[in-house]
Amino acid sequence: MSQVRVLVGTRKGAFILAADGQRNQWEVSGPHFAGWEIYHVNGSPVNPNRLYCSQSTGWFGQMIQRSDDGGKTWEAVSNEFKYEGVPGTHKWYDGSQHPWEFKRIWHLEPSLTDPDTVYAGAEDAALFKTTDGGRTWQELAGLRGVKGDLWQPGAGGMCVHTIVLDPKNPGRIFIAISAAGVFRSDDAGKTWKPVNQGLKSPWELPDPQAEVGHCVHRIDLHPSNPNTLFMQKHWDVMRSDNAGESWSEVSGDLPSDFGFPVQVHAHEPETIYVVPIKSDSEHFPPDGKLRVYRSRTGGNEWEPLTQGLPQKDCYVNVLRDAMAVDSLEPCGVYFGTTGGQVYVSAENGDNWTPIVRDLPAVLSVEVQTLQ
Amino acid sequence: MIRVALPYHLRTLARVNGEVQIAVVGRATLSSVLDALEADYPVLRGAIRDRLTLQRRPFVRFYACREDLSLEPPDTVLPTAVVNGTEPFLIIGAMAGG
Numbered sequence: 001m002s003q004v005r006v007l008v009g010t011r012k013g014a015f016i017l018a019a020d021g022q023r024n025q026w027e028v029s030g031p032h033f034a035g036w037e038i039y040h041v042n043g044s045p046v047n048p049n050r051l052y053c054s055q056s057t058g059w060f061g062q063m064i065q066r067s068d069d070g071g072k073t074w075e076a077v078s079n080e081f082k083y084e085g086v087p088g089t090h091k092w093y094d095g096s097q098h099p100w101e102f103k104r105i106w107h108l109e110p111s112l113t114d115p116d117t118v119y120a121g122a123e124d125a126a127l128f129k130t131t132d133g134g135r136t137w138q139e140l141a142g143l144r145g146v147k148g149d150l151w152q153p154g155a156g157g158m159c160v161h162t163i164v165l166d167p168k169n170p171g172r173i174f175i176a177i178s179a180a181g182v183f184r185s186d187d188a189g190k191t192w193k194p195v196n197q198g199l200k201s202p203w204e205l206p207d208p209q210a211e212v213g214h215c216v217h218r219i220d221l222h223p224s225n226p227n228t229l230f231m232q233k234h235w236d237v238m239r240s241d242n243a244g245e246s247w248s249e250v251s252g253d254l255p256s257d258f259g260f261p262v263q264v265h266a267h268e269p270e271t272i273y274v275v276p277i278k279s280d281s282e283h284f285p286p287d288g289k290l291r292v293y294r295s296r297t298g299g300n301e302w303e304p305l306t307q308g309l310p311q312k313d314c315y316v317n318v319l320r321d322a323m324a325v326d327s328l329e330p331c332g333v334y335f336g337t338t339g340g341q342v343y344v345s346a347e348n349g350d351n352w353t354p355i356v357r358d359l360p361a362v363l364s365v366e367v368q369t370l371q
Numbered sequence: 372m373i374r375v376a377l378p379y380h381l382r383t384l385a386r387v388n389g390e391v392q393i394a395v396v397g398r399a400t401l402s403s404v405l406d407a408l409e410a411d412y413p414v415l416r417g418a419i420r421d422r423l424t425l426q427r428r429p430f431v432r433f434y435a436c437r438e439d440l441s442l443e444p445p446d447t448v449l450p451t452a453v454v455n456g457t458e459p460f461l462i463i464g465a466m467a468g469g
Contacts, residue, residue, distance in 0.1 A: 058430055060378075076384060
């Protein structure tokens with residue numbers, strides 16, 4: 001019997017939600033690490049009971065926790081993230097140069113083949129890698145060599161928030177940084193190139209050829225077609241069919257093309273989900289109606305999914321790492337809100353029900369499908 | 372033995388209840404007590420002070436015998452009442468409202 005395990009990171013702890021393949025009855029465990037900010041919890045694809053958790057507070061800093069029993073028990077494994085060499089400087093809000101300073105880990109992406117290998121996306125933006133289960137971390141410093149002095153924080157900080165591993169090409173890694181853009185490595189993280197051609201950020205970046213500086217909120221791909229990427233940018237939903245070499249807009253008939261997550265369906269490479277947000281100044285759904293939008297055409301044509309979601313007086317946000325899918329049939333779609341709700345649709349998004357309603361603000365959602 | 376009172380989040384991180392007892396060789400200063408604490412509880416390295424610079428994290432405070440020692444130099448000798456175990460050395464998370 002299949003099971004699903006939903007790994008939820010919140011402002012005040014981690015929660016694990018578990019159900020069988022019907023996805024009707026849920027067990028909730030947590031808070032784990034109560035009171036700490038949990039930016040991300042993620043599991044190894046090859047050993048699902050191996051979980052990694054990014055735990056931090058402004059008082060006591062960062063800790064990486066590891067579990068080998070699916071989150072029942074945890075071990076603090078490391079908090080040492082050291083930039084390689086002289087860290088240097090990046091662009092600050094006022095245009096001056098500012099020293100690189102480690103703040104926290106936003107995203108943990110376990111290897112597709114080795115449970116001890118994990119990539120970690122940091123604020124200030126950098127990519128780290130462990131090959132010993134999180135006990136030691138080394139920076140893949142070539143990334144910051146790609147015009148890092150021109151990168152600038154957005155309002156939420158300057159962070160590597162997205163790490164996507166290409167399942168068909170083991171050397172290929174995509175990462176996204178707010179507010180620097182998308183970068184691709186074809187040699188397992190040694191060297192990087194910006195892949196942002198076609199992105200338009202006219203207010204922040206008057207130069208349409210600017211290689212870096214775009215505020216990318218999230219990218220995703222389908223494992224069967226990893227050259228096609230989908231992106232939710234600060235404004236605009238975009239797609240690339242050549243591994244990021246060029247991008248075109250597919251916002252189409254969305255009510256707003258501002259938002260944070262973008263998620264590809266588990267079985268349909270051209271089916272994607274976004275959650276439109278009113279604007280960069282008003283981080284809540286248009287008209288107070290929480291609507292997931294689905295495109296079955298790889299963008300441009302979108303349909304609102306509203307069944308089971310609040311359609312009045314709803315002013316939550318859905319953050320960039322807070323949407324995920326399971327791999328059951330039909331595909332389950334999940335998202336968490338800043339109001340503490342975690343919703344599930346076990347029917348491709350057609351109908352939604354809340355798993356929990358009153359968690360702390362949700363920062364991240366990952367789903368494991370367990371056989 | 373020197374008694375050290377940790378804030379809640381560091382007690383959970385170190386998996387201890389209540390105060391911890393620390394043996395310090397030589398003079399009991401701010402830095403030698405923290406060195407000994409981190410030697411006994413390595414998980415606390417980086418959580419109280421920076422791993423490299425050993426500077427106190429901005430929102431961590433040190434108190435002893437009702438005195439705020441947070442801004443004192445690392446080689447400041449702790450009060451006799453802390454050294455002989457009568458009073459605890461307090462590590463506190465700074466107040467933050469909201």
